[in-house]
Amino acid sequence: MKFSVRLAYYLGGLLLGTVFVVYFLQAKADARDVSFCYFPNCRVLQDLRSKSLEIAPKADSIFQKKWVNLDDVKKTMDYGDVDFSISNKPFEGGKIYFIEGKNTKGESITVTMVNYEKKVVLTDIKKD
Template sequence: MSLLKRIAYYLGGFAIGLIILFFFLDKKETTFDYGFDARVLKNIRIKKRQFSEKVIGAMKANNIDTADISDILVKGDVDFSKSNTTLDSCKTYFIEGVVTEKKIGMVIENCDSIAKINTLVILK
């Protein structure tokens, strides 16, 4: 068999394999969270969230609901320079995101089984 035919068979099988994988992985809700931001946000998203009274008041005053907070935890950015990741028990993260044309910053205390949202501020 010539080299050209071998390459053609290989590329044909490779293309069929890619199409099959595309259909299998399309049905699964798989995520590839390999970046630092993505891993932290996913870790916070899967935990039960607890809001402080101060945060609840700020949410009511600025017409922000828990769906907006969930959206920030999907599309937001973690500012590691404003975060404290050296703690042993509960690390604190500063997360920024945009909701309804408002830039929001949150300080979240990420513990083992719960994520406590301690501060919510509207940034300029």
């Protein structure tokens, strides 16, 4: 078989494979509920956001001080960094996570959450 025929078969197969890959990835990207979240930090934050949030009395008393609000906590759950060196440890039937973020004033905060099977409990918020 001549080189030009082999090259034509190769390029034809490559083109056909590329069309299939683009078609399937485009269909997956068009779905509204699909997100590409493969890194550990992203996966933990996505799991925490997907569950109902309960606020412990200690965290509620911190909200009364007005230096942080629930929007700051939600932004931290979207854009924060999970400290894996002290997180992901068993705690009261769930796993505890420490998430570092910022409040609206630009101050660094650490949000402590306990992740249970069906809910997430906000236990503490600290200024760094």
